Amino acid sequence: MSDARYAVGIDLGTTHCALSSVDLDASEWDEVTQDLMPVPQLTGPGTVAALPLLPSFLYLPHPDEFAVEDLTLPWDDRTDQLLGELARSVGARTPIRLVSSAKSWLCHPGIDRRSSVLPPGAPEDEVSRVSPYQASVRYLEHLRDAWNHAHPEHDLVRQEVTVTVPASFDPAARELTAEAAQTVGFRRLVLLEEPQAALYSWIHDSAGTWRKQVRVGDIILVIDVGGGTTDLSLIAVTARDGALELVRVAVGEHILLGGDNMDLALAHLVGGKLTATGTTLDHWQIQALTHGCRQAKEALLMDPSLEAVPVVVPSRGTRLIRRSLRTELTGGEVTHTLVEGFFPEVPVSARPAARPRAALTKLGLPYAQDAAVTRHLAAFLGMQKGATEDLPGFEPGGGSFLHPTAVLFNGGVFKANLLVERVMKVINDWLATDDAPPARLLAGVDLDLSVARGASYYGYVRRGGGVRIRGGTARSYYVGVESAVPAVPGVEPRIQALCLAPFGMEEGTQAEIPPQEFGLVVSEQVRFRFFGSPVRRDDQVGDLLEDWSAEEIEELEEIEAYLPAETRTPGEIVPVHLRASVTEVGTLLLEAMPLDGPEHWKVEFNVRNPANE
Numbered sequence: 001m002s003d004a005r006y007a008v009g010i011d012l013g014t015t016h017c018a019l020s021s022v023d024l025d026a027s028e029w030d031e032v033t034q035d036l037m038p039v040p041q042l043t044g045p046g047t048v049a050a051l052p053l054l055p056s057f058l059y060l061p062h063p064d065e066f067a068v069e070d071l072t073l074p075w076d077d078r079t080d081q082l083l084g085e086l087a088r089s090v091g092a093r094t095p096i097r098l099v100s101s102a103k104s105w106l107c108h109p110g111i112d113r114r115s116s117v118l119p120p121g122a123p124e125d126e127v128s129r130v131s132p133y134q135a136s137v138r139y140l141e142h143l144r145d146a147w148n149h150a151h152p153e154h155d156l157v158r159q160e161v162t163v164t165v166p167a168s169f170d171p172a173a174r175e176l177t178a179e180a181a182q183t184v185g186f187r188r189l190v191l192l193e194e195p196q197a198a199l200y201s202w203i204h205d206s207a208g209t210w211r212k213q214v215r216v217g218d219i220i221l222v223i224d225v226g227g228g229t230t231d232l233s234l235i236a237v238t239a240r241d242g243a244l245e246l247v248r249v250a251v252g253e254h255i256l257l258g259g260d261n262m263d264l265a266l267a268h269l270v271g272g273k274l275t276a277t278g279t280t281l282d283h284w285q286i287q288a289l290t291h292g293c294r295q296a297k298e299a300l301l302m303d304p305s306l307e308a309v310p311v312v313v314p315s316r317g318t319r320l321i322r323r324s325l326r327t328e329l330t331g332g333e334v335t336h337t338l339v340e341g342f343f344p345e346v347p348v349s350a351r352p353a354a355r356p357r358a359a360l361t362k363l364g365l366p367y368a369q370d371a372a373v374t375r376h377l378a379a380f381l382g383m384q385k386g387a388t389e390d391l392p393g394f395e396p397g398g399g400s401f402l403h404p405t406a407v408l409f410n411g412g413v414f415k416a417n418l419l420v421e422r423v424m425k426v427i428n429d430w431l432a433t434d435d436a437p438p439a440r441l442l443a444g445v446d447l448d449l450s451v452a453r454g455a456s457y458y459g460y461v462r463r464g465g466g467v468r469i470r471g472g473t474a475r476s477y478y479v480g481v482e483s484a485v486p487a488v489p490g491v492e493p494r495i496q497a498l499c500l501a502p503f504g505m506e507e508g509t510q511a512e513i514p515p516q517e518f519g520l521v522v523s524e525q526v527r528f529r530f531f532g533s534p535v536r537r538d539d540q541v542g543d544l545l546e547d548w549s550a551e552e553i554e555e556l557e558e559i560e561a562y563l564p565a566e567t568r569t570p571g572e573i574v575p576v577h578l579r580a581s582v583t584e585v586g587t588l589l590l591e592a593m594p595l596d597g598p599e600h601w602k603v604e605f606n607v608r609n610p611a612n613e
Helices: 084-095 102-106 130-152 171-183 194-207 259-276 283-302 331-340 374-385 417-433 451-467
Strands: 006-012 016-023 034-038 039-044 047-051 160-165 190-195 219-225 228-242 243-250 308-313 325-329 404-409 441-442 477-483 495-501 509-512 519-522 525-528 530-533 559-562 572-580 588-594 601-604
Touching: 006 130, 006 194, 006 451, 016 039, 016 130, 016 190, 016 441, 016 451, 034 441, 039 084, 039 130, 084 283, 084 572, 102 130, 102 171, 130 171, 160 171, 160 194, 160 451, 171 190, 190 194, 194 219, 194 243, 194 451, 219 374, 259 283, 259 331, 283 308, 283 325, 283 331, 325 331, 331 417, 374 417, 404 417, 441 451, 495 572, 495 588
Parallel strands: 006 160, 160 190, 219 404, 404 441
Antiparallel strands: 006 016, 016 034, 039 047, 219 228, 228 243, 308 325, 477 495, 477 530, 509 572, 519 572, 525 559, 572 588, 588 601
16 A cells, blocks of 8 residues: 655746645545645745746856855755756746756657757856756756655655656657656656646646536647647547546647747847847847747737836947847737747648758757647647547548547646637638537646646545546557568668557556567667557557658657677577566667577667666
C-alpha cells in the first residue's frame, strides 16, 4: 500500500512551471480539492516571494555579478545559476546569459540533448553553458525543494508525481523528461499529455456536470498554444456499459510555434519603428526588446482600455539608464499582428507554407516555417478525418476533414478573447462549408494553471476516483528491419518496418512479437532505425510493412548502440525473439531474447546505450 498522501501534478512548461496537489485521503467528489502551491523564488536580489508560476528561465551569472546573499533561497545558497522571475528579468537585460525554451531544445532530435549548448550562440569563454537536460533537472529540483520546504512532513519523493509533456513529444523526449524527474528523486512517476491534463482540469472544475455538457459522438478538439509550442489533440466521447467514456484518438505534430513567436514578431515591428528613426539594434538588443514586447503585449491584452504601453530597450554600453532607448507598443499593433499574422482566416484546404531553406544554417530550434496556427490546424483536421471511424457511436465522416463538435482552449495565448473568437469563427466557417453544425466552446479552464491542476487530479483518478481518458501511445511505432540481400554498388539494403506498438497501446502493457526470423547483430556498433505514424490505426504488433508513403510514416531519431555479448564473436547475428512494451511512464521498450542463450538485451527510445542483462 502506498504511503503517499498527495497526488502532485507538475507542469514543466516551455515558459512557466506550476505545481498542484490533491489530497489522496479525499473520498467524495466535493472533498477533492486542488491546492495550487505558490512557488518561492527570487524576484529581486535578496528578495524571495511565492508566485503562482515559476518562469522557465535559467540565468548563468558572471561570478562577480551578485553577492551570495543576493541569491540565497530558504533551502539553497548556490550562486552559479538562478532561475524563475529574477532570471527572466535579469536575462531581459543580458540575454547572452539567459537559457530559455529548454523544453523545446529537449525534444530537438538534431542535437545531443545532454550536451552543453545553451544559451545558443553564447561565447564559451564568457558563459558556462548547460544542456537542455540539465536545465530541466534544475527546474524540477527547484519545485521539489519548494514543495519540501512547504511540506516538511511529506517529502515530494514519497508522493505520487505526474509530470506533463506535450502530446506530440517523441519517445526520446518523453524518456529524457522521465529520466530528469527520476534524477531529482521522483520514483512514483507517470507522464501525462498536456491536452489531456487540460481536459482533466475542465472535468474536475465542472463538479460532475461535464456529462451534461458532452454526449456520445462528440469530438473534443483541444487547442493548446503555449509560450513555445502548439499542441493539437482530439478526444472522442464514447460509451461503455452505459457510461460516458473519453478516448484520445489523435495528436498533432510537435509544432514550435507559440507566444514566443508572437513576442518576436512584435519586437520586429517595434524595432522597425526604431530603425525608421535612424537607430540600429544588434542581435542581443532584439532579444531584450522581445522580452519588453512580451510584457507590453500582456498588459495591452489584459486591459483593453490601454491605448499604448512604453517599451524600453537597454543599451549594450555601461551607461545603461542614460543610453536606453524608449518607444511604445499600441493596442492596435498587437491586435493586428497577433490576429492576422498568427490566426488568419483561411479555407480548410489551406496547408502550412514551406519555403526553400538555405543549405547552411546556424544551430537552432526547428521552428515552424509557417506562423499561421490556423493553417496547421486545417492540416491536422484534414489528416485525421478518419480517426473516429472505428469507434462505436460515430458515423463515418463524409466531409473533407474531421468535424470537431466542441473546442477546449489551453495556454496563456488564449487569455486574449479576441484570439479565441477568431479561432472559433475559423473552425465554424470550415464546418459550415461541409454543412456540419457549429462547434461549442468548452469554457472555464484556467489557461495558465489548468495543466498542473489536471495533472494532480489525474493522480486521484488513477486511484479509481474519477473518469479516466483512455489514450495509450499517440502513434503507431515501428523498428526498421534490414533485408538480407547481395551487395550492390550504390544500393542500400531494403528496410521493412516492424510494428512494435499499435496506436493506443496502453501504458504498463507489453506485447510479444509473433514468431518470425529476426537476427540481432551483437558485439559491434549498430544502429536502430525507428519510425512512427499518426494515421495508421489498423497495424498490429508484428506486422511487417514492405512499403509506405511519407505522409503515413515518418522516420524518428535513430539510436546507435553497442550490444555486448561475452560469449559471441564481434558482428555475430544472433537469432532472437522480440518483445515490445510501453512502460508506466509512457516510454517504449524493445527487448531481444536469444533463442539459444541466456542473454537479454533492452533497447529504449532514449539516448543511452541499451543494457545487457
